[in-house]
Amino acid sequence: MATAAASRQLSASERLRRSIGNGRVSAVLILLPPALILFTLFVILPLGESGYYSFFNWNGYGSPTDFVGLENYQRIAGHSIFHKAIGNTVKIVAISLLIQMPLAMVMALLIYRKTPTNALFRLVFFLPYILAEVAAGLIWSFVFDGNYGVTASIARSMGVESFFILADRDWAFVAVMTVIVWKYFGFHMMIYIAALQSVPEDLIEAGRIEGAKRLQIVRYVQLPHIKPAIIVSAFFAIIGALQVFDVIIPLTNGGPSNQTHTIVTYLYTYGLTRLNIGFGSAVGVILFIAAITVAVFYQRVFMKGDKP
Amino acid sequence: MRYTVAITALLGVAALGGGAFAQTEINVLRVSTNDEQKAYYEEIAEAFEAQHKDVNVTFEYIANEAYKSKLPTLLQSNARPDIFYSWGGETLVDQAEAGFLQPISSLLPDGFAETIPEAGLKAYSVDGSLYGLPLYATEVVFWTNTELTDEAGIDLDAIKTWDDFLGAVKTLKDADITPIIVGGQDKWPLHFYWSYLALREGGKDIIAQAMAGEDGGFENAAFVAAGEDFKQLVDLEPFQPGFMGTTYETSSGMFADGAGAFYLMGDWDYLPMRERSTSGKGLPDEQLAIVNFPAISSPVAEGGDAATLGGINGWAVTHSAEPAAVEFLAFMLSAENQRKGARQQLFIPIVKGTDDALDNPFYARVSKDISNSSYHQIFLDQFLGASVGATVNDISADLAQGVISPEEAAAMVQEAWSFR
Numbered sequence: 001m002a003t004a005a006a007s008r009q010l011s012a013s014e015r016l017r018r019s020i021g022n023g024r025v026s027a028v029l030i031l032l033p034p035a036l037i038l039f040t041l042f043v044i045l046p047l048g049e050s051g052y053y054s055f056f057n058w059n060g061y062g063s064p065t066d067f068v069g070l071e072n073y074q075r076i077a078g079h080s081i082f083h084k085a086i087g088n089t090v091k092i093v094a095i096s097l098l099i100q101m102p103l104a105m106v107m108a109l110l111i112y113r114k115t116p117t118n119a120l121f122r123l124v125f126f127l128p129y130i131l132a133e134v135a136a137g138l139i140w141s142f143v144f145d146g147n148y149g150v151t152a153s154i155a156r157s158m159g160v161e162s163f164f165i166l167a168d169r170d171w172a173f174v175a176v177m178t179v180i181v182w183k184y185f186g187f188h189m190m191i192y193i194a195a196l197q198s199v200p201e202d203l204i205e206a207g208r209i210e211g212a213k214r215l216q217i218v219r220y221v222q223l224p225h226i227k228p229a230i231i232v233s234a235f236f237a238i239i240g241a242l243q244v245f246d247v248i249i250p251l252t253n254g255g256p257s258n259q260t261h262t263i264v265t266y267l268y269t270y271g272l273t274r275l276n277i278g279f280g281s282a283v284g285v286i287l288f289i290a291a292i293t294v295a296v297f298y299q300r301v302f303m304k305g306d307k308p
Numbered sequence: 309m310r311y312t313v314a315i316t317a318l319l320g321v322a323a324l325g326g327g328a329f330a331q332t333e334i335n336v337l338r339v340s341t342n343d344e345q346k347a348y349y350e351e352i353a354e355a356f357e358a359q360h361k362d363v364n365v366t367f368e369y370i371a372n373e374a375y376k377s378k379l380p381t382l383l384q385s386n387a388r389p390d391i392f393y394s395w396g397g398e399t400l401v402d403q404a405e406a407g408f409l410q411p412i413s414s415l416l417p418d419g420f421a422e423t424i425p426e427a428g429l430k431a432y433s434v435d436g437s438l439y440g441l442p443l444y445a446t447e448v449v450f451w452t453n454t455e456l457t458d459e460a461g462i463d464l465d466a467i468k469t470w471d472d473f474l475g476a477v478k479t480l481k482d483a484d485i486t487p488i489i490v491g492g493q494d495k496w497p498l499h500f501y502w503s504y505l506a507l508r509e510g511g512k513d514i515i516a517q518a519m520a521g522e523d524g525g526f527e528n529a530a531f532v533a534a535g536e537d538f539k540q541l542v543d544l545e546p547f548q549p550g551f552m553g554t555t556y557e558t559s560s561g562m563f564a565d566g567a568g569a570f571y572l573m574g575d576w577d578y579l580p581m582r583e584r585s586t587s588g589k590g591l592p593d594e595q596l597a598i599v600n601f602p603a604i605s606s607p608v609a610e611g612g613d614a615a616t617l618g619g620i621n622g623w624a625v626t627h628s629a630e631p632a633a634v635e636f637l638a639f640m641l642s643a644e645n646q647r648k649g650a651r652q653q654l655f656i657p658i659v660k661g662t663d664d665a666l667d668n669p670f671y672a673r674v675s676k677d678i679s680n681s682s683y684h685q686i687f688l689d690q691f692l693g694a695s696v697g698a699t700v701n702d703i704s705a706d707l708a709q710g711v712i713s714p715e716e717a718a719a720m721v722q723e724a725w726s727f728r
Contacts, residue, residue: 057727059694060380062406075727146550147562164550167492169709172553255493256552257706272377274695 047288054282059275072282081258082283085266088173092244092262095177096184096237101230104185108192109218122193126186133183137250140179141166144251166252173260179247184240188233195229196222231302238298242291263287332363334633336623337382337389340369342580345654349640356639363632376694383408383626390629391637394440396431396620397686398693403624404434410627411437415634423643423659427684431620441641442622444655445684446574447674448500450599451581453591456485456569464599470508470537473602477546480569487544489568491559492552492708495701496689500572501541502704502717503688504617505534508604511611512683515691519725526722527715530608535714537604538707552709557584564590570599574618575656575674598673614682619690620658692725699724 054072056064076082107125111118128136143150146164155162165175199222207217223230245264248254254261254269261269267287271280338349346369353365368389370378375393382388383403394400403409413421421429421438428442457464460483462476480487491497506514510530518526548554548568561584563571573581582590603613623637639645646657647665656675657663663675678684689697703717712720 059402061383061402061408071727144553146553147558162549164553167550167553169552169711252553253493255495255705257709257711258702269698273373274698275377275380275693276695 050281050284052281053278054285056278057276058278060277064278068278072279073286075279076282076286081261081270082266084259085261085263088260089241089244089262091173092177092180092241093238095181096241097234100181100185101188101233101237103181104188104233105192105230107185108189108196109222112193112196114197122190125189128183129186129190131183133246134250136179136183137247140175141251144175167256169256169259172252172256176248176251176260179251180244183247184237188237191229191233191236192226195226199225235295235298235303238294239291242287242294263290332360332630332632334363334365334391334630334636335389336365336367336636337375337392338367338369339375339393340371344652345649348649348652348654352640352645356636359639360632360635363636365636388626388628390633391623391625394432394622394624395686395690396442396622397691398696399690400432400439400624401434402693404437404439408626409434409439409624410629411439412441412625412634412637413438415631417635417638420638424641425658425660425679428620428622428658431686432622432624440622440624441637442620442658443641444622444649445618445620445658445675445678446576446656447616447618447677447681447684448504448572448574448601448687449674449677450601451563451571451573451577452597452599453563453566453569453571453595454597455591455595456480456566457597459483460485460569462569464597467599467602469605470505470540470602471605474540474544477541477544477570481544481546486548486568487546488548488570488572489554489559489563490547490551490572490708491554491556492547492705493554494556495705496687497556497559497573498704498708499687499689499701500617501538502534502700502707503685504572504601505537505604506531507615507617507683507685508601508612509533509537509608511607511609512615512685514609514612515685515688519692524722526725527718528608531718531721532714533608535703535707535717538704539710539714542708542710547708552705560584561586566591572601575671578668578670579653593669596670598670600677611682614680615685616677616681616683617685617687618678619687620684622658693728696721696724696728 053064055067055069057066057068057071058064107121111121111125131139142148144164144166146152146155146162146167151165152162165171203221203225204217207221212220241262243264244262245268248260248262248265249268252260254265258269263283264287267280267283270276271283336349336353346367349367353367356365357363379392383406388408400409424442428445429438431442432438432440452464454464457476457480460476460480462479467473467476477487510517510528510533514528514530517523518528518531548559548562551559554562559571560573560577560581562568563573564581564585565587582588585591601617623640625634625637641659643659643662646659646662649655650657650662650665650671651667653668653671656666656671656678663672663679666672666675685691687697688700691697692700699721703712703720706712707714707717
């Protein structure tokens with residue numbers, strides 16, 4: 001017993017000595033600092049700074065002096081445009097989960113097999129995702145343009161009066177969501193395709209021999225198999241929805257009259273372009289907390305049994 | 309190894325050689341502009357360098373929105389420019405109060421300040437100290453397509469009051485002509501209406517009074533009345549369809565393409581709108597007229613009829629700039645250089661007596677307007693600072709869509725002003 005304890009005690013210092021000997025500690029000493037320093041400099045520090053700035057009414061000039069406590073947070077909580085931005089963000093989450101992901105799944109099921117035509121379709125559907133966000137936004141703003149755009153030509157050919165969807169307070173965000181679905185469904189489709197291809201062929205074969213119909217195979221064989229992929233893709237969809245920014249700026253710039261803001265465009269418009277750095281920091285802190293909460297909650301609930 | 313030594317030695321010699329001239333660098337930062345104007349500055353810089361062998365002047369350009377958001381950070385860094393472009397107003401006050409600017413009166417050549425009109429100097433002074441100099445003045449006017457107004461049978465000279473103007477809009481509507489083109493997506497083209505109406509309703513000092521918090525500040529009856537006047541116009545549905553999805557650039561091209569009769573915009577759009585038209589030529593001068601913003605028949609307070617809205621754009625000098633930078637600034641704004649800019653139709657010069665170089669009848673007209681003006685109000689979205697200014701733009705866009713009441717609009721501006 002006593003010897004065992006002694007050997008264990010010994011092993012603590014022994015372990016340290018050995019790990020120095022076999023290079024583990026030096027590996028840590030060499031490899032950790034770059035990442036740690038970069039992470040601290042560019043993630044932790046700015047985070048802490050925005051937390052600090054969020055208590056000031058500060059326009060970015062000089063150093064913050066006008067301490068206002070929680071007033072920035074109060075103003076955000078009472079700002080109707082912020083409520084709108086939250087609502088829009090929730091709408092994007094909903095549309096991503098209820099329309100974009102099923103659409104991606106249907107597409108994936110149609111074209112996941114490796115054939116030349118399918119490769120072509122995959123490329124076509126994936127193309128919007130590769131396109132730069134700003135370019136996509138600009139292209140669609142031309143499509144929706146009621147004077148010179150595609151919308152105008154369609155309206156003209158049908159003999160109806162042209163409409164201006166991006167100028168309409170009620171419909172502009174529908175246009176924005178259409179673009180978002182168009183832009184990102186290819187990404188989710190690719191995740192599903194990769195997963196579907198890893199479903200063992202003999203399982204599907206067995207199902208078919210048992211007399212399962214196509215839909216039944218999808219429902220009882222394929223979907224259960226790719227559940228981890230669906231969970232990951234939903235995670236990306238939610239976090240992505242929280243971050244939507246660069247599609248909206250060229251498309252509507254948050255307008256008409258601030259009806260199409262998301263949390264991030266709200267932060268940019270009210271914090272940066274208006275030089276309310278303190279206010280913007282407070283929005284940033286709120287967004288950070290929201291993202292962290294979603295991420296942790298999601299990991300806990302959905303990705304728990306995920307470990308291989 | 310030997311090579312490295314040789315190269316290092318060479319570099320060392322080169323550095324010493326460079327140092328012997330003791331160059332003074334003057335960095336000027338400007339919002340991006342057209343090529344003609346860039347060439348104009350280049351020429352001025354070269355002329356100055358020719359006179360001062362030890363000085364090197366560099367102009368740098370950043371696009372408009374990026375310029376506004378980058379400037380605060382830039383001013384706090386060591387890469388700050390010596391001279392930078394400014395719109396004056398609260399932003400300049402903020403910069404001066406944060407200690408980024410330097411007073412330049414004592415560094416200017418004798419008698420130079422007298423060549424600049426009082427209003428121009430005032431626009432670049434904070435608490436009595438001069439921190440920069442104006443380059444040019446602009447005025448917002450109704451650009452008018454006379455072919456369309458003639459077609460509808462409108463006598464432009466008869467438009468004196470807001471009611472006359474509303475009448476003209478109705479006549480145009482009846483004649484199936486789009487009365488007004490506006491770039492609503494950018495919002496600031498709409499804020500011209502609210503600003504002008506506030507000036508007309510409340511008198512020339514209304515903005516200063518509101519900023520000082522007198523008579524209810526921005527909730528003063530004049531601002532509410534301005535909203536109501538604007539609402540009268542909006543109720544006539546005067547703008548082109550989908551105006552809230554139209555940017556300033558698009559609207560400018562649309563007007564030049566003859567899509568509507570009136571276009572409330574600054575004189576600076578005279579050349580750009582042609583470039584943005586489908587033909588690249590736009591409306592010929594004969595088909596173009598200027599109508600001043602009409603008066604209000606029974607305003608809340610008298611005295612706003614002769615006020616003008618526009619800009620006094622110019623330059624501010626940072627605290628670390630060498631005296632040579634101020635010397636260059638004075639050189640750039642010499643009567644001769646101002647005349648040159650006027651002759652090239654780049655801008656309406658601000659230095660006294662240089663407007664004789666304006667051949668263009670529209671510029672000459674605007675220049676006369678500004679010198680006759682009782683008060684030249686700087687654009688509210690600049691004058692009130694970034695945050696309150698953007699709120700003015702917001703409420704103007706909301707009023708134009710009829711989604712808020714004039715009272716709500718005024719209250720929103722006041723709220724933004726009190727939390728500045």
